[in-house]
Amino acid sequence: MASIREQFEIPGKMKTWSLALIGVGLAAFAIGLFTKGFSSDEHEQAHFWGTLMYNTIFWTLVCNASMFFICVTTLAMGGWQQSFRRIPEAISTMVPIFGSITFVVLIYVVVSDKHFIYHWLDTEAVAKDPILSGKSGFLNAKFFIIWTTLAIGLWSLLGWRMRQISKEADEEAMDHETGARFILRNTVRAALFTVWFGLTVGSTIPWLWMMSIDAHWYSTMYSWYTFASSFVSGMSLIALWVIYLKNKGYLEYTNQEHLQDIGKFMFAFSIFWTYLWFSQFMLIWYANIPEETVYFKHRVQGPYKGIFFLNLIINFICPLLILMKRSAKRNYTMVTFMAVLILFGHWIDFYQMVMGSLSKDHVTLGWLDFGILSLFVGLMILFVGRSLASKPLIVKHHPFLKESIIHQV
């Protein structure tokens, strides 16, 4: 076997680009903060804080999804992902960084009592409102702050523990016994993360962070919908990094076989997302009860109509028709294109989930959204690149590495 390039070096171009994106993002953030964030107009404020909210939440959940990917493949005794597992690991190092930004934004919104964003913060209105006072055990500032802290803290901690154990596979070859014990310890840590992931991303966190903007409305499918959205974007992000590193001549053990399996995840979870999208929509459409249709009224028939259906085309029709073919999933250009498209599509999805409720009368999509997006993309490129460079790209002595090298679909 030819020599393997284990160590990623950050190219100068990547640094320049990420810093430029961060610069643009910071400028947009500053302008937004002064013109909108500090404005006395509630609409302007809702626009600014809402934009920050959906971007931070989106990127935190997307980066967290890659740790979820490692954990579920570990639990399933998967071997195929070992040749590129350092990439989802590196992406998951963003969880503490994006998580703390999310934390600051959300806690600021709650502490500064912005009840035009979270209506349930308005204690007087809640007292008079039988529905909201019924929900007040869950929707109150104290629970919000505690649960948000716990969620972000434990995602970071349990993810960090998963990455720590992965380091051991760099050090020395394992015999059968140490290998088996290593896998068992991996399984236990992955299980802990997955359980906490299920309790937060799979259920409570999307209800708390985003669904509660429409304080009266609820949908039990909302969290799964959010999870599907973030997981398919997470897989797309992993695919983009894998392809980038392949292009730079790293990841010699990763090939089209692995790419096809990543592509399958992108395909399958796009369909899963659509299944949830449709189930949520169809039941509400069919029953046609005003307190439920309130969520969809301005999205399907109001100003968000275009974005709402664009969302469905990008996130369902395109992956369905394009990624269905085996040759498309094995084609680096096609997977890159689809990954960018899916990431954009689900970013738009998060946009309409949050801003569709905060600004019901007109679509706010504009310079601020793309500016904040570029801030997050820049941060992601900068820090993921750094953490890729800090560790070898190959888990040299992982017991399942050979399975990944000979992987064939």
Next chain:
Amino acid sequence: MAKKKFVVGCFDDEEVLFPAVSKVRKAGYKIHDVYTPFAVHGLDHALGLRETSLHTAGFIYGITGTSTALGCISWILAKDWPLNFGGKPHFALPAWIPITFELTVLFAAVGMVLTFCYLCQMAPFVKKHHFHARATDDLFVMVIECTEKTNAEDLKSFLASNGAVETDIQVAEEGWWLGRYDQDELPFENKQTVAA
């Protein structure tokens, strides 16, 4: 269907089988098929088989299901016999999606299973020649088709020298025919005896 002459070589190890396959192909013999007790990864590539078109067939069956469902429901509910269901429009697309989905899956699944059985020549009341009964248990059975120019004895020793544990010449039907394994006699002469 035509009866043909085949040379059969049995291997007891994958690692012997793969080099043998490539040597036999390089020597210019035409491999009829390799029967294995389980799916062997990479054997299709070694045999030089093309990618199956079963998925394309499946896609076409699926599309047929989708259009059957949408065509039927929309004709019935919007044109032939419009009914008012809870004030919904006659063309109530979201309500039809589940049925459309089910019919797509049904058409694709049933169509693909039938196509698969046809391609593998499997059906009830239909028989196919078994070159070696232990292909269903522990032997990898390589079957080579003979032409007029093939020297079967040479080929047998060639296979044996490449690691075949058992070699054999058989004249057999290559396709399928009507009949049942549990009732009919095998219609070919050199009936194969299975070692106990």
